[in-house]
Each structure stands twice: as structure tokens, then as C-alpha cells.
Amino acid sequence: MNFMYDHLNERLNIQDIKWTEVEHLLKQIDPVSRAYFILEADSGSYIQCAGGPAELVVEYRDVKEKGFKHYVLGKGEVKSALKTVWKSIVCSIGNLSVHDDEVLTCEDALITFKYFFENKSIPDTYKRRNITREFKG
Template sequence: MNFSEHNQADIGNPTRDYVGDRLSRITPSGPGYFSLTSDDGSYVQTAGARMKLVIEYRKSNGDSFRHYVLGRDDISNPSATQINSAVGQINLMADEILDIDDVIDVFGHFLECGAVPRQYKLRDDTKRFQDSGSDEP
């Protein structure tokens, strides 16, 4: 696993405690985004601030991938909204606004299992990358 932090050198094979500590420092002014990438290229990434975060999950499969935005099943608010981050405003649905506890949970689970916890719903956002011709977020 490789842990990346906004404006910092990458860290190989981080511990769960290290990742949780670094994630808890997220702010819209920076460090504003983090990612954790597995050897197969799958990753989780987050941006925002402690109380309003977006979490994305990319599942690689050889030369292809599926890209998802995580959300809560227990919130039924389909309205579009935005959050601020160090990389600018991010458009998402209201039920996709997560917090620091969610991101620490998701990153920790991904670090240990290579997947995201089942309690989060996944909105497939792969088309955004196919339309742009890029595999970069």
C-alpha cells in the first residue's frame, strides 16, 4: 500500500494509526486530500474538511476500472450539493457528505482488506473519466 498526502512525500506500507493520524488533519486549506493505493492500482481517496468529506473508491481490474463515490444508506437526500476542499469545490449528492470518522473507517478497512466497508453505498462515477478521456480524478 502507498499513502499519499497533499503536498507531502508518499509513504509506503503505512500503519493504520499513521493513516488515521494524518487523515485527522484534513482541512480545506490543506492538507486537503489523501489517497491510499494498493499494488493493483485500486485506491480510496478523500478531500474536504473533517465534517464534510467526499470519499471515492477506484477498483482496478487489469486495464480497466470502476470508480465510485461513497455515500450513506441511512440518508435519503437526493439533492446535489458542494463541499470546499484544497482542490476547489466538489460536486456531490447530500448523502455523499461524510465525516472524519467515516474516512478513518474506510481507509483503515481498505488498508486491511483492499476494499471499502459494506455499510456504504457506492454511486458509480466511472463515466466521468470515460467522458474526459482520462483515468485521473
């Protein structure tokens, strides 16, 4: 596993990281000085989060042989487009616009990152909104 994170707007990288190191760093998320974290598997799949301890977004990219799918993770019931409420998470990497039920916490990041660390996937307890088209021309 490769772990990348923000430290005062500089990207730092740790190869072959242990879970205890990931956990320790994730708990230090801060919207100004340490705003994002990325945990990447050898396959190229990764989980990332950005924001602060009380409000952050978690995304998951699932890389396969013929391409990838990219998701924003959330909680709760799937809503119709008419009931979607947008929320902005402000941090040093910019304003991140997500659905209100996709605003997660550091605890959610710890759960999803640990699951990814152990299983290279995301727990079924989190819903996924497919945003792949935003990354493909």
C-alpha cells in the same frame, strides 16, 4: 500500501505506511492546509478523500485486469434522480459537487480507509455511486 496526501498544496508520499500513521494523518484533514488523502494498494486500486473533518467526500477506485470502476461513497437509501440534492464541498483543491448523502465525515474516512487498508475493498455499509464514465473518454 502507498499513502499520498496534501500538505500546504504540496503532494507528499509515504511508501509502506502503517495503519497508525494513516489514522494519525487522516485526523488532521483540513480544507485549506491538508485537503486530500489517497491510500493505494499494489493493484492500483485506491481510496481517497477530500474536504474537511465535518464535510468530505470519499471515492474508491477498483482496478481489475480489464479496467477499473470508480465510485463515490455515501450513506442512506439510494434515491431517484428526481430526489437528488447536490452539495458542494469547498477545499483547497476546488469545489467538489456530490449528492447530499455522499457528504461524509472524518469518522467515515477512518472507517473506510481502515477497511481498505485491511481488505483492499470497501465495507458494504456504504453505498456506491458509479462515476466511472467520468474518467473514460
